Structures are given as structure tokens and as C-alpha cells.
Amino acid sequence: MVHWTSFLPLLGSAVSVAAAATSKLPSAQVVPGAYIVELADNHDSDSFYSTLGSDDVAVKHRLKLDYKLFKGTSFQLKNVSDMDGAAAKIANMDMVMRMWPVRIFNVPKDEVIWKGTDGRTEFAQAALKKRQSGNATTDTFSTHVMTQVNQLRQEGVTGSGIKIAVIDTGIDYLHPALGGGFGAGHLVSYGTDLVGDDYTGFNTPVPDPDPIDECEGHGSHVAGIIAAQENPYGFTGAAPDVTLGAYRVFGCGGSAGNDVLIAAYNQAYEDGSDIITASIGGASGWTEDPWAVAVQRIVEAGVPCTVSAGNDGDQGLFYASTAANGKGVTAIASVDNTQSPQVLTNATYSTGNSSTESFGWTPGSPANWPNVSLPLWNVNNDPTDTANGCDAYPADTPDLSGYIVLIRRGTCTFVQKATNAAAYGAKYVLFYNNVEGLISVSAAVDGIEGTGMVTAEQGEEWVADLASGITVTVNIVDPKVAPIYIVSQPNDVTGGFLSTYTSWGPTYEVDVKPQLAAPGGMILSTYPRALGSYAVLSGTSMACPLAAAITALVAEVRGTFDPVELENVLSATSNPNLFNDGASTYPVLAPVAQQGSGLLQAYDAAYAKTVLSVSSISFNDTANLVQTTNFTIQNTGGDEVTFDLANVVAATGYTLEAGTIFPSPFPNELDTTGATLSFSEDKVTVPAGGSAVVSVTVSPPALDATRLPVYSGYITLNSTSDSLSLPYLGVVGSMKNATVLSAADTYLTTSADPNANPISGNQTFTIPSNNGTAPNGTAYPEVFLGLALGSSYVKLEVIPQTGYNTSSLGNIFGFPQVYLPRGGSVWEFNGQLEDGSFAPAGSYTFKVSALHIFGDMAKESDYDVTETETFAIKYI
Ligand SMILES: *[C@@H]1O[C@H](CO)[C@@H](O)[C@H](O)[C@H]1NC(C)=O
Ligand SMILES: *[C@@H]1O[C@H](CO)[C@@H](O)[C@H](O)[C@H]1NC(C)=O
Ligand SMILES: *[C@@H]1O[C@H](CO)[C@@H](O)[C@H](O)[C@H]1NC(C)=O
Ligand SMILES: *[C@@H]1O[C@H](CO)[C@@H](O)[C@H](O)[C@H]1NC(C)=O
Ligand SMILES: *[C@@H]1O[C@H](CO)[C@@H](O)[C@H](O)[C@H]1NC(C)=O
Ligand SMILES: *[C@@H]1O[C@H](CO)[C@@H](O)[C@H](O)[C@H]1NC(C)=O
Numbered sequence: 071m072v073h074w075t076s077f078l079p080l081l082g083s084a085v086s087v088a089a090a091a092t093s094k095l096p097s098a099q100v101v102p103g104a105y106i107v108e109l110a111d112n113h114d115s116d117s118f119y120s121t122l123g124s125d126d127v128a129v130k131h132r133l134k135l136d137y138k139l140f141k142g143t144s145f146q147l148k149n150v151s152d153m154d155g156a157a158a159k160i161a162n163m164d165m166v167m168r169m170w171p172v173r174i175f176n177v178p179k180d181e182v183i184w185k186g187t188d189g190r191t192e193f194a195q196a197a198l199k200k201r202q203s204g205n206a207t208t209d210t211f212s213t214h215v216m217t218q219v220n221q222l223r224q225e226g227v228t229g230s231g232i233k234i235a236v237i238d239t240g241i242d243y244l245h246p247a248l249g250g251g252f253g254a255g256h257l258v259s260y261g262t263d264l265v266g267d268d269y270t271g272f273n274t275p276v277p278d279p280d281p282i283d284e285c286e287g288h289g290s291h292v293a294g295i296i297a298a299q300e301n302p303y304g305f306t307g308a309a310p311d312v313t314l315g316a317y318r319v320f321g322c323g324g325s326a327g328n329d330v331l332i333a334a335y336n337q338a339y340e341d342g343s344d345i346i347t348a349s350i351g352g353a354s355g356w357t358e359d360p361w362a363v364a365v366q367r368i369v370e371a372g373v374p375c376t377v378s379a380g381n382d383g384d385q386g387l388f389y390a391s392t393a394a395n396g397k398g399v400t401a402i403a404s405v406d407n408t409q410s411p412q413v414l415t416n417a418t419y420s421t422g423n424s425s426t427e428s429f430g431w432t433p434g435s436p437a438n439w440p441n442v443s444l445p446l447w448n449v450n451n452d453p454t455d456t457a458n459g460c461d462a463y464p465a466d467t468p469d470l471s472g473y474i475v476l477i478r479r480g481t482c483t484f485v486q487k488a489t490n491a492a493a494y495g496a497k498y499v500l501f502y503n504n505v506e507g508l509i510s511v512s513a514a515v516d517g518i519e520g521t522g523m524v525t526a527e528q529g530e531e532w533v534a535d536l537a538s539g540i541t542v543t544v545n546i547v548d549p550k551v552a553p554i555y556i557v558s559q560p561n562d563v564t565g566g567f568l569s570t571y572t573s574w575g576p577t578y579e580v581d582v583k584p585q586l587a588a589p590g591g592m593i594l595s596t597y598p599r600a601l602g603s604y605a606v607l608s609g610t611s612m613a614c615p616l617a618a619a620i621t622a623l624v625a626e627v628r629g630t631f632d633p634v635e636l637e638n639v640l641s642a643t644s645n646p647n648l649f650n651d652g653a654s655t656y657p658v659l660a661p662v663a664q665q666g667s668g669l670l671q672a673y674d675a676a677y678a679k680t681v682l683s684v685s686s687i688s689f690n691d692t693a694n695l696v697q698t699t700n701f702t703i704q705n706t707g708g709d710e711v712t713f714d715l716a717n718v719v720a721a722t723g724y725t726l727e728a729g730t731i732f733p734s735p736f737p738n739e740l741d742t743t744g745a746t747l748s749f750s751e752d753k754v755t756v757p758a759g760g761s762a763v764v765s766v767t768v769s770p771p772a773l774d775a776t777r778l779p780v781y782s783g784y785i786t787l788n789s790t791s792d793s794l795s796l797p798y799l800g801v802v803g804s805m806k807n808a809t810v811l812s813a814a815d816t817y818l819t820t821s822a823d824p825n826a827n828p829i830s831g832n833q834t835f836t837i838p839s840n841n842g843t844a845p846n847g848t849a850y851p852e853v854f855l856g857l858a859l860g861s862s863y864v865k866l867e868v869i870p871q872t873g874y875n876t877s878s879l880g881n882i883f884g885f886p887q888v889y890l891p892r893g894g895s896v897w898e899f900n901g902q903l904e905d906g907s908f909a910p911a912g913s914y915t916f917k918v919s920a921l922h923i924f925g926d927m928a929k930e931s932d933y934d935v936t937e938t939e940t941f942a943i944k945y946i
């Protein structure tokens with residue numbers, strides 16, 4: 071029997087990918103005709119398919135989900151023309167408890183700052199150093215110093231024997247720094263490929279047992295952050311003695327369905343993983359999302375699960391991503407590395423008769439520099455020329471094939487600059503930067519063989535030499551074999567602060583998100599051998615695996631994998647930091663909705679004698695205010711401890727842009743006014759081995775409730791031993807009062823317009839009847855649905871304009887939709903209604919009703935409603 075009270079998320083009907091009509095309205099994506107079902111007890115995918123067979127419903131099996139914590143299957147409906155009827159039939163089968171459309175998640179778009187030169191092979195031959203336990207060397211890797219990992223490593227804590235499953239693009243386990251093999255005794259000792267190379271997210275996965283990552287790179291980078299072995303770059307992963315499970319969920323095409331993600335999580339759980347991590351997500355904001363629910367069950371079964379918070383910081387507040395937004399799931403925010411690692415290729419130069427000196431550079435694309443030794447030439451010798459080389463070179467320019475052309479960065483593109491040099495025969499160009507640091511330049515221009523970049527200082531020095539008439543001869547060793555080395559520049563602007571891209575919570579139901587923060591911006595780690603072997607990437611994807619590794623180290627010291635205890639100690643011992651907008655730092659703590667508990671402190675968490683009963687507190691919104699709540703302080707130590715309690719306020723963030731129904735994009739307006747807290751006692755003494763309960767009463771700040779300000783801060787518990795902080799947040803105003811539907815962005819459009827622009831009314835759509843085949847160019851009426859905030863229940867009804875005494879024919883097939891994220895989406899109407907029948911030919915409007923957050927489904931007044939222009943349908 072269908073479980074209607076759980077808001078059966080029905081059946082997206084021929085949903086196309088949303089065209090972002092306005093920048094405020096990003097898109098949601100589902101696979102047309104693909105569904106996940108969860109089955110009642112005593113049923114499995116075999117009984118499901120045999121019942122379907124006898125009912126004559128043709129489906130293509132996607133994935134069996136016969137797991138302890140999730141019993142179901144996913145499938146693709148075969149017959150496109152009567153697919154909606156088939157889906158309705160399936161949803162109404164007795165054994166089907168819940169049914170969801172398959173939703174697609176892309177490989178996170180983490181920024182590639184640098185990656186090694188394709189085809190460099192010396193690392194593959196590098197002697198594989200024996201995996202080392204203990205303190206052989208001091209760990210000075212900046213992300214480890216920032217999070218106290220170095221202090222645990224100093225003591226020989228390395229995560230020995232702990233099984234961490236990585237759900238990602240696979241792992242290049244043949245990489246010498248990732249163990250050089252797969253299976254028992256190797257670093258990557260277990261796992262599987264759930265999808266195969268050709269999987270796109272939309273087609274049927276073709277699993278195989280080999281989870282190698284050769285075409286993508288993301289998972290190999292993540293794996294190295296956890297457990298990279300000794301390597302020529304002198305770093306290791308945070309927990310190099312763990313054993314990794316590789317669960318590959320992306321093909322080479324870069325997207326995965328949530329059925330695959332649910333399967334991967336459950337497989338990793340059943341394979342005995344101690345910790346499961348996924349640097350994957352998509353817009354949601356609802357704890358009820360099916361993937362989030364699947365992960366929640368695994369956490370409740372005793373396995374800590376970390377998921378990256380998302381890279382959508384620009385969207386502002388209430389943009390929690392799934393599965394990070396699940397209850398009990400540990401969502402990981404990103405802070406920027408205090409050091410910007412830069413990998414340089416070594417080369418030399420000589421001036422006049424002087425001896426050779428070395429310099430570092432970054433090869434660009436192309437980088438076909440066989441050993442090249444040529445003098446430098448510059449179109450002018452002005453090191454302040456802001457548009458150096460942007461104009462065509464003068465007619466008296468010599469043949470440049472015997473030179474390396476030196477060009478300052480700026481004003482026009484690298485391609486433009488290289489084209490001007492190539493016009494005079496140049497084959498090699500070196501750009502010098504006009505700001506600090508180096509980047510990988512790209513200038514595919516006919517005739518140009520080699521490109522690259524040197525620092526501003528190096529370029530200016532050479533230009534000064536050239537200006538004094540000195541010949542500068544540069545000797546480039548082929549970058550495929552040249553020595554490379556790493557330099558680190560301190561990041562004085564954003565180092566240690568929250569990354570601007572990190573996604574903000576809370577969930578629409580005011581659950582605290584994210585939980586913890588770890589370094590994720592400018593991270594050096596391993597990369598597939600075929601893609602350069604090493605890379606520097608930025609994203610919450612890089613923060614999440616470090617948090618998983620730290621969870622392992624702390625679990626090793628504390629002797630428990632209890633997800634609640636681990637999250638609570640990790641949260642209480644983290645360091646909240648000030649707000650930074652990417653350019654400046656402000657004298658107020660960053661909101662909990664951005665940084666959670668703050669930057670992880672592994673050593674303090676491992677040895678904290680005090681354990682709080684919660685990792686955070688939500689006071690909810692004013693309408694549902696949890697005025698007084700409590701938490702327990704447990705003292706596991708041998709001495710009595712007295713704590714001083716205080717409230718340290720963090721910045722309050724306004725959710726909505728003044729005078730609009732839309733959330734402000736980052737950096738949203740902040741206010742330093744926070745909540746006032748009072749405690750049952752300001753000084754709490756907890757006996758050795760005992761515990762004490764503290765009750766907390768909140769007075770939210772008096773701020774403009776129509777803009778839904780989110781206030782937050784930290785309850786600090788200071789003592790002469792542990793000093794802890796407990797994050798809290800709440801919303802001023804009523805989530806239920808907020809408008810969720812943007813009527814101005816909800817309108818009639820047509821499938822003939824891929825950009826989904828509005829169309830005028832009174833157009834007739836001639837469409838095939840239920841058993842017909844659509845001729846080429848058939849246009850269907852569509853609705854563009856614009857949600858300013860998420861909605862847990864959305865109706866899309868067909869309203870007859872003539873000839874009926876009924877006011878509504880009910881929803882179009884596929885509606886109601888439940889737990890939609892905010893943003894825009896496009897929904898097509900092929901004439902079929904919610905019950906599978908077809909609307910008669912006639913004249914209609916669409917009526918869209920979106921339920922308010924915390925609204926009552928049964929109450930008309932809890933919906934935002936709008937009606938589109940009139941349209942007519944006629945059947946062929
Ligand atoms: C769908 O099934 C019907 C009846 O079995 C068949 O006539 C029709 O050709 C099929 N359509 C497609 C697109 O496969
Ligand atoms: C690491 O060093 C610490 C103190 O310097 C020492 O107590 C510990 O035994 C060492 N661990 C190993 C595995 O050598
Ligand atoms: C670069 O090459 C020069 C000359 O071979 C050498 O002296 C120098 O040590 C190298 N520098 C680095 C950082 O490898
Ligand atoms: C806030 O209150 C609403 C309404 O009672 C409830 O549904 C929601 O779960 C609450 N949120 C939290 C985090 O407790
Ligand atoms: C703490 O709060 C819970 C509910 O949140 C309540 O049941 C309990 O009685 C409270 N305990 C104390 C000591 O106030
Ligand atoms: C506890 O320490 C923090 C950080 O040093 C400080 O901000 C807070 O005011 C202290 N609380 C009390 C009660 O002393």
C-alpha cells in the first residue's frame with residue numbers, strides 16, 4: 071500500500087532540465103522515467119520484478135537495492151509513450167512503500183588550481199616507500215597543522231586498520247602514493263565500481279568489480295587527503311594507516327543518480343566500513359530527501375558519515391545540500407588553507423657572461439618544450455606595460471623563431487598575445503605575471519609549441535636586463551622530465567577563514583547545518599597518474615575527506631566509532647573563526663550557518679575529557695521557538711571540573727533581500743546583533759566521572775522578522791582543563807510566513823523553446839493521444855516553476871476554462887511533487903493527469919500551488935497559488 075502520509079514523492083512526468091530563467095533560479099534535474107522504490111518487508115527486487123512481469127509493465131532494471139537498511143530497487147520504464155500510466159500502476163502496487171524519481175548529481179565542480187603535466191611518469195616509477203607508522207618525520211603539512219593532525223601524528227596516531235569508504239569517482243590505486251594495488255594488504259583494500267566508464271547518470275549503470283579512477287580524478291584527490299603515502303612532494307594523508315574502500319559512482323561522464331548513491335552507501339555499510347565519506351551533493355534543504363534518509367539510517371546504525379556541505383556559498387542562506395542535510399549526517403564546510411601550495415618546474419637562465427641561475431615556472435598548454443635554449447625577446451622593455459603584446463608587433467620585428475618571447479600578463483587574452491608573437495614566427499612564449507603567484511596559462515595558437523608562466527619578480531628582473539642591453543638566455547628542460555618542486559606562499563587574505571564558496575545552512579526546517587569545518591581551499595593531493603599524478607584543488611570536496619580522516623584519528627584514540635559521541639566532541643573542540651568575505655575580515659564570528667562549529671581541532675577532540683550530549687542547538691524560528699532547552703556535560707576524567715558558561719555571539723545573516731521574497735546572494739547582509747542566552751547556572755561544577763544538566767533560555771534579537779534573520783553563536787564552557795564551545799542558531803520570524811512561490815517566475819511556456827521563456831496565452835498545442843507517437847517537432851505545453859524558497863508539497867493542477875462544471879481536473883501526471891529545492895524547473899504536460907487518465911481536448915490554465923514551509927497540506931491558506939495564461943490542447 072502506498073504510504074501517502076509520508077508525502078509519497080510521485081513520479082516526475084517527462085521532466086526536462088530547467089533553463090535558468092533568472093540567475094536567482096538554478097535548476098533541479100531528474101532522469102525521465104527512472105524511479106527508486108522502497109519495498110515492504112518480505113519483498114525484494116525479485117518479487118517486485120516478477121509481479122511487474124505478470125502485470126505486463128515493461129521496465130529496464132537499473133540497480134538492486136536489497137540491503138539491510140534499504141530494501142528496494144531502481145528501474146527505467148521502457149515504453150516512453152505509456153510510461154506515465156505504468157509508473158502510476160507501480161506506485162499503487164501493494165508492496166511499494168515509497169517511490170521517488172531518480173535525481174542526478176554532478177561531480178562537484180571543485181576548482182583545479184594546478185595539476186601535474188599529463189604524461190609525466192617518473193612518479194609511477196618512484197620507489198614505493200614502505201608505509202610508515204608513527205613519528206618518523208614531523209608533519210608540517212599546513213592543513214594538518216591547522217587542524218592539530220600533526221600533534222596526533224607526533225604520537226603515532228595514524229588511523230591504523232580503520233576502514234574508510236570513499237564514495238566518489240573511484241581511486242587510482244595504482245598510483246604509488248595510493249598504495250600501488252587493490253585488494254587485501256593494499257591501501258585501497260576493498261570497494262567496487264557500481265557504474266562503469268560509460269555511465270552518464272541517465273543510462274543504466276554497468277557495474278564491475280574494479281573501482282579504479284583513470285578518467286576523472288576527484289576521488290583520487292579525496293583519497294590522498296585521507297591516506298596518501300610518502301611521496302616526492304613530502305606530504306601524506308591525515309590518516310595514512312587506514313584502509314580505504316573505493317566505491318565508484320561516476321562514469322567518465324560526470325553524473326550519478328541517487329539510486330547509485332543509496333546503493334553505494336549501503337554497500338559500503340554492509341562491507342563493514344567504520345566511516346563513510348562522500349564529497350558529493352546537490353541542492354535540497356530537506357532532511358526528507360531519499361539519499362539523505364538512507365545515510366541517516368546508516369548513521370543511526372552506528373557508522374559516522376561525513377558529506378561535503380556543497381560549493382554553493384554564492385546562493386546565500388538556507389542552501390543546504392543533500393545528503394549533507396540529513397539528520398545525523400555530518401556536513402563539512404570548507405576553510406581556506408593558510409598556505410597556497412605552488413608546484414614549480416625547475417629551469418635555468420644566464421645573463422651576459424654570468425653563470426647560470428635557476429628559476430621556477432609553470433608549463434602552460436601547449437607545453438611542447440623539448441630542451442630549449444634560446445635568448446629572450448620582448449616587444450618593449452616596460453615592466454609596467456598593462457597591455458604588453460596586445461597589439462600587432464611593429465613591422466621591424468625580427469624573425470622570432472630564434473627567441474623565447476617574454477610577455478607581461480594583462481588586458482587582452484593569452485591567446486591574443488601568443489597570436490601576435492606567432493605572427494613573427496615565435497614558437498615559444500613565456501608570460502610573466504602581473505599579480506602574485508603563478509597560474510597555468512592556455513594559448514592554443516597555430517605555430518606556438520610551448521607556453522608557460524614565470525613570476526612577476528622574475529619577469530621584471532629579465533625585462534630590466536633586456537632594457538640594459540643584456541642578453542638573457544633561458545634553458546628550459548622538457549617539462550615532461552624536468553625536476554619539479556613545491557613552494558608555499560602564505561595566504562594572508564583568506565587563510566584560515568571560511569571559503570567563500572562553502573554552502574550555507576540551515577535546512578528549511580531549521581536543522582543546524584553545516585556541522586564542522588576543515589581546510590578545503592588550495593589543497594595539494596594525489597591525482598590519477600594519467601592526469602598529472604598530483605593536483606591542487608579547492609572545494610568542500612577537499613574539506614570532507616580531511617574531516618573523515620580526523621574522525622578516524624579521534625576514534626582511534628577514544629576507542630569508539632559512536633557517531634554521536636564523535637560528532638559531539640569534534641564540534642565542542644572546534645575553533646570558530648571570524649567572518650571573511652574573500653577580501654576582508656570583519657571583527658565578528660562567521661555565522662554558524664556558514665561554519666558550523668568552526669575549524670576542527672583533532673588533538674583536542676581526541677583527548678577531551680568532557681563530552682556534551684549534543685553537537686549543536688536549534689532554537690527553531692520565532693513561531694516555533696524552543697525558548698528553553700538543555701544539554702548534559704559529562705565529565706569522563708578523574709578530577710572535578712568547574713566550567714564558566716558564556717554566550718559568544720556570531721554574525722546574524724539576513725536571509726531575504728530587503729523588500730523581496732528572494733534569499734540574498736553571498737555576501738548577504740550581516741548584523742552584529744545576536745541573541746541573549748541565560749543559563750540555569752553560569753558556573754557549573756561537574757564531579758569526576760559525573761555529569762550535570764544545563765538549561766539554556768534564549769531571547770532572539772529584535773530584528774526585521776520579514777527578512778528572516780538567522781542569528782547564531784557559541785555557548786562557551788571554559789575551565790582549567792577542557793574549553794569547549796557549543797554552536798546554536800535560530801530564525802527571527804516565521805518560516806511559515808515566507809512566500810515560497812515566485813508568481814512572476816511561474817508561467818506558461820512550451821517545449822519548443824529550450825530556454826523556456828514565457829509565451830502568450832490562447833495558443834493551441836496539437837499533441838498525440840495516449841497511444842500515439844509524437845511526430846517530429848511536437849510542442850507540448852510546459853510550466854516554468856519558480857520557487858524562491860523550497861517547498862515540501864507542490865500541486866500543478868489543470869483548470870478547465872470552458873464546458874465543465876468542475877473547477878479542476880486535478881494534478882498533471884507526476885504531481886504533487888514533494889521536497890523540492892528552491893530554484894527553477896520545467897514541467898511538461900502531455901495531456902495525462904495524476905490518476906493516469908487523459909484530459910479531454912479543451913482550453914485550460916495551469917494552477918500552481920506551493921505549500922509554505924511548516925504549512926498544513928490540508929489548509930488552502932498555507933499555499934502560495936498562481937495561475938498561468940490559458941492554453942488549449944487538441945489530440946492528433
Ligand atoms: C509502447 O507500447 C505500445 C503497446 O505495447 C506499442 O504499440 C508502442 O509502439 C510502444 N511505444 C514505444 C515508443 O515503444
Ligand atoms: C612518537 O613519539 C612520542 C613522543 O615523542 C612517543 O611517546 C611515541 O612512543 C612515539 N611513537 C612511535 C610509534 O614511535
Ligand atoms: C634547479 O636546478 C638547479 C640547476 O640544476 C639546481 O642547482 C637547483 O638546486 C634546482 N632547484 C630546485 C629547487 O630543485
Ligand atoms: C521547528 O519546528 C517545526 C514545527 O514544529 C518542526 O517541524 C521542525 O522539525 C522544528 N525544527 C527543529 C530543528 O527542531
Ligand atoms: C531537558 O529537556 C528535555 C526535553 O528536551 C526534557 O525532557 C528534560 O526534562 C529536560 N531536563 C532537565 C533536567 O531540564
Ligand atoms: C571562554 O573563552 C572564550 C575564548 O577565549 C571567550 O571568548 C569567552 O568569553 C570565555 N568565556 C568565559 C565565561 O570566560
Ligand SMILES: *[C@@H]1O[C@H](CO)[C@@H](O)[C@H](O)[C@H]1NC(C)=O
Nearest residue numbers: 692693775776802803804807
Ligand atoms: C506571520 O504573519 C502573520 C500575518 O501577517 C502575522 O500576524 C504574524 O505576526 C507573523 N508571524 C511572525 C512570527 O512573523
Ligand SMILES: *[C@@H]1O[C@H](CO)[C@@H](O)[C@H](O)[C@H]1NC(C)=O
Nearest residue numbers: 829830831832833939940941
Ligand atoms: C485569450 O482569450 C481570452 C478569451 O477570449 C481573452 O480574454 C484573453 O485576453 C486572451 N488572451 C490573450 C493573451 O490573447
Ligand SMILES: *[C@@H]1O[C@H](CO)[C@@H](O)[C@H](O)[C@H]1NC(C)=O
Nearest residue numbers: 838839840841842843908945
Ligand atoms: C488509441 O486510443 C483510442 C482512444 O483511446 C482508441 O479508440 C484506439 O483504438 C487506440 N488505437 C490503438 C492503435 O490502440
Ligand SMILES: *[C@@H]1O[C@H](CO)[C@@H](O)[C@H](O)[C@H]1NC(C)=O
Nearest residue numbers: 842843844845846847848849
Ligand atoms: C524526425 O527527425 C529525425 C531526426 O531529426 C529524422 O531522422 C526522422 O527521419 C524524422 N522523422 C520524420 C517522420 O520526419
